[in-house]
Amino acid sequence: MLLAQNGRQTCDWRQVGGCRKWLWFGQHICYAAIMEKESFEALFQQVVFGRLEPLGFFSKGKTISFYNDRLTISLIRLGGRKAFSGSIAHIFCFRHSFLRDMNEEIPKSPPSNVFSYPYKLKPYEDADRDLIYRPKNLNFDYERLHWEALGEAAIGQKLDRIAGFIGGRFLPWAEALTPEAARLELSQYGEGAWCERMWDEDYAARLVASS
Numbered sequence: 001m002l003l004a005q006n007g008r009q010t011c012d013w014r015q016v017g018g019c020r021k022w023l024w025f026g027q028h029i030c031y032a033a034i035m036e037k038e039s040f041e042a043l044f045q046q047v048v049f050g051r052l053e054p055l056g057f058f059s060k061g062k063t064i065s066f067y068n069d070r071l072t073i074s075l076i077r078l079g080g081r082k083a084f085s086g087s088i089a090h091i092f093c094f095r096h097s098f099l100r101d102m103n104e105e106i107p108k109s110p111p112s113n114v115f116s117y118p119y120k121l122k123p124y125e126d127a128d129r130d131l132i133y134r135p136k137n138l139n140f141d142y143e144r145l146h147w148e149a150l151g152e153a154a155i156g157q158k159l160d161r162i163a164g165f166i167g168g169r170f171l172p173w174a175e176a177l178t179p180e181a182a183r184l185e186l187s188q189y190g191e192g193a194w195c196e197r198m199w200d201e202d203y204a205a206r207l208v209a210s211s
Helices: 037-055 151-176 179-189 194-210
Strands: 001-005 011-016 018-023 031-035 059-062 065-068 071-078 087-096 119-121 143-146
Touching: 031 037, 037 059, 037 065, 037 151, 065 143, 071 151, 087 151, 179 194
Parallel strands: none
Antiparallel strands: 001 011, 011 018, 018 031, 059 065, 065 071, 071 087, 087 119, 087 143
């Protein structure tokens, strides 16, 4: 498909696999790949969900979660005003399953409300950070992953880092985090928000019940 012509230079694009290849002809030849949305979503399912599903994770819509009577872990895809063409916005969240949510009820499945999770992280950028409680009770920082201008290999490396962090580092940490340790982190690093006080009550009740 001819897109432009200026003297001896022409620009066209060709469909190659799941990416559009922009080719410039003239004195210089350069190349870039623009990934299609369908190809990105397929790669995301293959690299991220494909590695996490054997560990007990499941998908609901664009969110990937782990849930049992102790732990709830969710990689939440954000939509609405946070959705932009050529990228995704997401946040990685963790809670002990017996904690109450923002409705002050104990959910029976992974909550979709980010604020119902004490722990909130960026799954790519925070992969090497210390895993401790950082209060984000009024707002939260989410991660934007721009995939459109990246080739399959480059975006695959980013997704592989996310999957490796969740399955290889975070899940073992979460399984080892006791209610006592989580309650201590809330006390040490919290800001006295009402949800933190609610969660502290939940942890205290769980510790009494298990003593």
